[in-house]
Amino acid sequence: MRTTNYLLSTQKEAPSDAVIASHQLMLRAGMIRKLASGLYTWLPTGLRVLRKVERIVREEMERAGSVEISMPVVQPADLWQESGRWDKFGGELLRIKDRHNRDFVLGPTHEEVITELVRKEVNSYKQLPLNLFQIQTKFRDETRPRFGVMRTREFIMKDAYTFHLDQECLEKTYQIMFDAYCRIFDRLGLEYRAVIADTGSIGGSASHEFHVLAQSGEDAIVFSDQSDYAANIEKAEAVSPQVELAAATAEMELVDTPNAKTIAELVSEHNIAIEKTVKTLIVKASEESESDLVALIIRGDHELNEIKAENLAEVASPLTFAHESEIRELVKAGPGSLGPVSLPMPFIVDRSVAVMSDFSAGANIDNKHYFNINWNRDVELGQVADLRNVVEGDLSPCGKGRLSIARGIEVGHIFQLGDTYAQAMNAAVLNQQGKNQVMTMGCYGVGISRIVAAAIEQSNDKNGIIWNDVIAPFTVVIVPMNMKKSHRVADLAEQYYAELQAAGIEVLLDDRKERPGIMFADAELIGIPHTLVIGDRSIDNGVIEYKNRASGEKEEVKIEEVIAFIK
Ligand code: ATP
Numbered sequence: 025m026r027t028t029n030y031l032l033s034t035q036k037e038a039p040s041d042a043v044i045a046s047h048q049l050m051l052r053a054g055m056i057r058k059l060a061s062g063l064y065t066w067l068p069t070g071l072r073v074l075r076k077v078e079r080i081v082r083e084e085m086e087r088a089g090s091v092e093i094s095m096p097v098v099q100p101a102d103l104w105q106e107s108g109r110w111d112k113f114g115g116e117l118l119r120i121k122d123r124h125n126r127d128f129v130l131g132p133t134h135e136e137v138i139t140e141l142v143r144k145e146v147n148s149y150k151q152l153p154l155n156l157f158q159i160q161t162k163f164r165d166e167t168r169p170r171f172g173v174m175r176t177r178e179f180i181m182k183d184a185y186t187f188h189l190d191q192e193c194l195e196k197t198y199q200i201m202f203d204a205y206c207r208i209f210d211r212l213g214l215e216y217r218a219v220i221a222d223t224g225s226i227g228g229s230a231s232h233e234f235h236v237l238a239q240s241g242e243d244a245i246v247f248s249d250q251s252d253y254a255a256n257i258e259k260a261e262a263v264s265p266q267v268e269l270a271a272a273t274a275e276m277e278l279v280d281t282p283n284a285k286t287i288a289e290l291v292s293e294h295n296i297a298i299e300k301t302v303k304t305l306i307v308k309a310s311e312e313s314e315s316d317l318v319a320l321i322i323r324g325d326h327e328l329n330e331i332k333a334e335n336l337a338e339v340a341s342p343l344t345f346a347h348e349s350e351i352r353e354l355v356k357a358g359p360g361s362l363g364p365v366s367l368p369m370p371f372i373v374d375r376s377v378a379v380m381s382d383f384s385a386g387a388n389i390d391n392k393h394y395f396n397i398n399w400n401r402d403v404e405l406g407q408v409a410d411l412r413n414v415v416e417g418d419l420s421p422c423g424k425g426r427l428s429i430a431r432g433i434e435v436g437h438i439f440q441l442g443d444t445y446a447q448a449m450n451a452a453v454l455n456q457q458g459k460n461q462v463m464t465m466g467c468y469g470v471g472i473s474r475i476v477a478a479a480i481e482q483s484n485d486k487n488g489i490i491w492n493d494v495i496a497p498f499t500v501v502i503v504p505m506n507m508k509k510s511h512r513v514a515d516l517a518e519q520y521y522a523e524l525q526a527a528g529i530e531v532l533l534d535d536r537k538e539r540p541g542i543m544f545a546d547a548e549l550i551g552i553p554h555t556l557v558i559g560d561r562s563i564d565n566g567v568i569e570y571k572n573r574a575s576g577e578k579e580e581v582k583i584e585e586v587i588a589f590i591k
Pocket residue numbers: 133164166173174175176177178179181434435436437469470471472473474
């Protein structure tokens with residue numbers, strides 16, 4: 025690809041509503057553009073990465089014995105009525121009508137459609153097990169689309185569905201799919217964990233989520249450092265009271281909030297409860313100083329604009345905080361030390377704080393995010409710790425090791441569904457005895473588009489994205505210096521361009537009339553793993569300059585050895 029034929033679309037700045045690295049960088053690197061809330065166009069650079077993720081997922085599905093199909097995005101409502109989910113699914117299900125006033129949905133998932141297909145196509149146990157997948161668009165009318173393609177309304181999912189005569193067979197296939205998921209995330213070069221997940225409202229007997237570890241993750245996962253135990257926080261909490269605090273973190277809602285927002289705005293926008301019985305605690309830390317922590321406690325029985333410093337002393341004393349000492353100092357200083365707290369005020373935050381007991385709390389991380397925590401359980405006072413990385417106690421549900429909590433991005437989710445859908449939709453086969461037997465099902469999702477963002481969360485620096493060779497939009501970029509004036513430079517650039525293409529290596533030739541600084545900056549921002557810099561001076565020395573994006577290291581490579589070096 026030549027830059028002059030391409031839609032590069034890089035940008036210096038990201039809009040202020042992009043608060044996490046992947047969102048900012050995907051916009052700046054010209055990977056995506058927002059059309060409307062939760063709806064994104066994939067630009068060429070983004071699409072190239074998306075297709076690579078897709079290819080790896082497809083290969084591993086096929087290796088696991090899954091067969092590709094493609095089902096419609098638009099699904100008739102009667103199937104959803106039959107499964108019972110027309111009433112149960114709630115607001116994420118986008119319902120539409122056709123010109124005949126018939127009800128349809130935009131598919132958020134495809135259990136109904138696949139069950140409809142299989143109940144018609146399969147009638148004997150001899151056709152089982154059956155494993156089908158698709159890579160396709162889903163629509164979920166998310167309450168709060170955010171973080172770019174991390175949580176969109178329209179997104180690309182790989183979803184697979186398996187059909188079995190019995191549970192034993194399902195379990196075998198489930199293990200094969202579990203292993204395939206591990207291979208997918210290994211090949212993508214992601215740091216991830218498979219965790220036990222609650223089967224929740226979907227039902228069934230077992231479920232695992234796959235989480236890419238990242239501070240910006242919306243989920244919390246719990247794992248032991250001395251055993252294989254790893255669970256999502258809801259699941260861990262269900263089996264161990266030790267994870268009470270974790271449970272509190274799990275209920276955090278990450279709300280992206282530009283610093284300039286006022287508390288009053290936040291309260292009204294994000295519906296922070298200020299009811300009579302619920303108290304809201306907001307912790308404010310100044311940008312300049314780590315220790316300059318100010319607590320502002322809004323009690324349920326106060327109007328927002330009536331809060332005074334006195335109230336702080338009144339309610340703060342029985343509390344235990346992560347940053348308790350600073351709060352205590354304030355309390356000691358007594359009423360007036362803060363002056364009347366006037367609202368609205370800028371909400372500037374720079375660290376995480378956990379709170380306790382029957383409070384709803386606003387806390388913060390990294391000077392960027394605002395957490396609205398809501399919980400009503402009795403978290404033991406004193407167990408409060410940094411929300412980002414809690415290490416609590418010596419018990420885990422498995423009884424071994426220390427329990428750690430990390431934040432994760434859910435990139436995959438697999439389920440042993442059992443016969444929930446097959447039963448409701450009467451999907452049965454003739455068994456060996458010639459009797460009708462309801463099928464047993466599994467389902468297996470991967471968030472293809474979310475993976476692209478998750479990979480960037482794990483691999484970026486101040487200059488941009490750092491792709492590995494596997495999912496990089498291009499493997500090599502050729503940056504010719506002064507190509508328009510120097511024939512030698514132009515010829516060598518063209519030669520490498522042709523040779524690399526012939527060798528099957530994806531190469532971008534930056535043939536713009538731009539200053540080298542701009543070309544280097546774009547190459548780094550987009551995150552192309554290998555850069556070849558071609559200039560007259562180095563040609564005089566019989567070499568060209570190679571730069572590795574990940575390590576930042578530069579090397580001189582002999583002109584004739586370049587292609588072999590890249591390979
Ligand atoms: P989440 O908890 O993040 O809302 P989910 O549990 O609702 O996800 P699943 O029904 O398990 O999602 O779907 C399978 C996968 O699809 C998820 O693991 C995730 O990677 C991806 N996914 C789900 N919702 C979205 C979304 N709104 N935008 C992008 N990817 C999504």
